[in-house]
Amino acid sequence: xxxxxxxxxxxxxxxxxxxxxxxxxxxxxxxxxxxxxxxxxxxxxxxxxxxxxxxxxxxxxxxxxxxxxxxxxxxxxxxxxxxxxxxxxxxxxxxxxxxxxxxxxxxxxxxxxxxxxxxxxxxxxxxxxxxxxxxxxxxxxxxxxxxxxxxxxxxxxxxxxxxxxxxxxxxxxxxxxxxxxxxxxxxxxxxxxxxxxxxxxxxxxxxxxxxxxxxxxxxxxxxxxxxxxxxxxxxxxxxxxxxxxxxx
Amino acid sequence: xxxxxxxxxxxxxxxxxxxxxxxxxxxxxxxxxxxxxxxxxxxxxxxxxxxxxxxxxxxxxxxxxxxxxxxxxxxxxxxxxxxxxxxxxxxxxxxxxxxxxxxxxxxxxxxxxxxxxxxxxxxxxxxxxxxxxxxxxxxxxxxxxxxxxxxxxxxxxxxxxxxxxxxxxxxxxxxxxxxxxxxxxxxxxxxxxxxxxxxxxxxxxxxxxxxxxxxxxxxxxxxxxxxxxxxxxxxxxxxxxx
Numbered sequence: 001x002x003x004x005x006x007x008x009x010x011x012x013x014x015x016x017x018x019x020x021x022x023x024x025x026x027x028x029x030x031x032x033x034x035x036x037x038x039x040x041x042x043x044x045x046x047x048x049x050x051x052x053x054x055x056x057x058x059x060x061x062x063x064x065x066x067x068x069x070x071x072x073x074x075x076x077x078x079x080x081x082x083x084x085x086x087x088x089x090x091x092x093x094x095x096x097x098x099x100x101x102x103x104x105x106x107x108x109x110x111x112x113x114x115x116x117x118x119x120x121x122x123x124x125x126x127x128x129x130x131x132x133x134x135x136x137x138x139x140x141x142x143x144x145x146x147x148x149x150x151x152x153x154x155x156x157x158x159x160x161x162x163x164x165x166x167x168x169x170x171x172x173x174x175x176x177x178x179x180x181x182x183x184x185x186x187x188x189x190x191x192x193x194x195x196x197x198x199x200x201x202x203x204x205x206x207x208x209x210x211x212x213x214x215x216x217x218x219x220x221x222x223x224x225x226x227x228x229x230x231x232x233x234x235x236x237x238x239x240x241x242x243x244x245x246x247x248x
Numbered sequence: 249x250x251x252x253x254x255x256x257x258x259x260x261x262x263x264x265x266x267x268x269x270x271x272x273x274x275x276x277x278x279x280x281x282x283x284x285x286x287x288x289x290x291x292x293x294x295x296x297x298x299x300x301x302x303x304x305x306x307x308x309x310x311x312x313x314x315x316x317x318x319x320x321x322x323x324x325x326x327x328x329x330x331x332x333x334x335x336x337x338x339x340x341x342x343x344x345x346x347x348x349x350x351x352x353x354x355x356x357x358x359x360x361x362x363x364x365x366x367x368x369x370x371x372x373x374x375x376x377x378x379x380x381x382x383x384x385x386x387x388x389x390x391x392x393x394x395x396x397x398x399x400x401x402x403x404x405x406x407x408x409x410x411x412x413x414x415x416x417x418x419x420x421x422x423x424x425x426x427x428x429x430x431x432x433x434x435x436x437x438x439x440x441x442x443x444x445x446x447x448x449x450x451x452x453x454x455x456x457x458x459x460x461x462x463x464x465x466x467x468x469x470x471x472x473x474x475x476x477x478x479x480x481x482x483x484x485x486x487x488x489x490x
Contacts, residue, residue, distance in 0.1 A: 138353065143338055
């Protein structure tokens with residue numbers, strides 16, 4: 001197995017780059033980062049819309065969240081593959097198709113994480129800001145969201161882990177990423193599929209496990225920084241955040 | 249300054265929390281609201297800045313009907329300070345930022361100007377060395393004094409206190425009450441819901457006694473404490489003495 005890594009680490013790391021498209025682990029991480037970076041603002045908007053006092057705002061947002069959460073990621077990916085080019089009127093690369101699908105899918109999950117973070121804050125925070133004379137949106141921007149997002153950081157990292165794992169489904173639409181690189185390697189070597197896919201699995205595990213551990217560390221840090229804060233309700237238990245990852 | 253006219257409020261069809269409240273607070277006056285728990289005193293002061301809606305009647309602040317649809321509630325609230333039982337400081341901001349946030353963002357004050365004002369206020373509440381601290385590093389009494397400074401930073405002509413000492417350890421009640429007493433009779437109109445009858449006796453111009461949403465007594469503290477007229481108030485005071 002070590003020999004396979006020694007001879008092919010460049011392919012696994014960056015795909016056929018610079019002679020071909022960028023792939024491998026680097027592409028996987030880029031996909032995940034692009035997906036998260038674009039899904040995050042969409043998720044904040046969805047979360048804010050979900051808790052809106054106006055039903056014409058909250059209902060459509062709830063509908064989007066429920067539909068997406070009730071759909072397998074593979075379906076969303078296929079849908080994006082065929083529908084996104086039609087919607088934007090031009091062909092889309094595999095990379096951006098996958099990013100589009102990730103944003104659509106993950107923003108629904110992230111929105112629920114952020115909504116939970118907002119609703120876990122004591123009501124008094126909003127009342128204090130409103131009593132000073134801040135309007136609804138300035139209260140959100142200055143008082144509610146900074147706290148809610150900070151408190152939900154561990155859960156957000158957990159969501160980033162599922163995002164990394166979901167990028168592997170890009171394989172079915174031939175996106176050059178880590179799983180795709182491993183499959184290429186497998187067809188080159190022909191006789192060592194177990195070794196190749198074990199390397200793939202272990203690498204995914206190392207990346208994701210590192211992140212979940214850092215989420216746990218962060219969670220403890222946040223819990224500690226909350227201690228002794230007067231007038232704060234206990235935050236919602238976050239021990240099970242990693243159990244709420246969606247299945248792709 | 250603040251006038252209640254036949255104010256009624258229900259929770260659901262059966263529970264009436266405010267029953268035909270009609271009363272007035274004059275400019276610069278200190279009114280203490282007391283009464284058994286569930287009597288509607290907290291609800292009453294929360295209706296003044298529209299944290300709670302009312303079902304009928306009018307509340308007029310400085311000639312402006314506060315529950316009118318046309319009123320800009322954010323503008324109204326800038327001029328009504330509110331101090332909560334649970335302090336509700338913003339835990340992600342330093343003491344300085346807690347105090348300067350509203351003057352900077354809502355009154356367009358520069359940071360330097362707002363911070364200078366905040367320092368004066370911190371001296372006034374006896375916490376000039378806590379400007380850089382975060383709320384998690386403060387005791388309850390210190391937190392409440394910062395919350396008072398935060399309200400004062402907007403220079404409100406009116407300030408409302410909702411049980412400002414009820415969430416405090418006993419040894420911290422005094423420091424907060426001292427700050428509130430220091431504000432009384434400086435021209436600011438104050439309403440304070442409290443169970444601290446000693447404070448009411450010393451600082452209040454008038455005491456309102458509520459029970460089951462009805463304003464039963466509106467009297468000077470001397471008269472209220474020595475000879476309450478209503479039997480319910482007599483019983484309340486007798487219970488307090490035990």
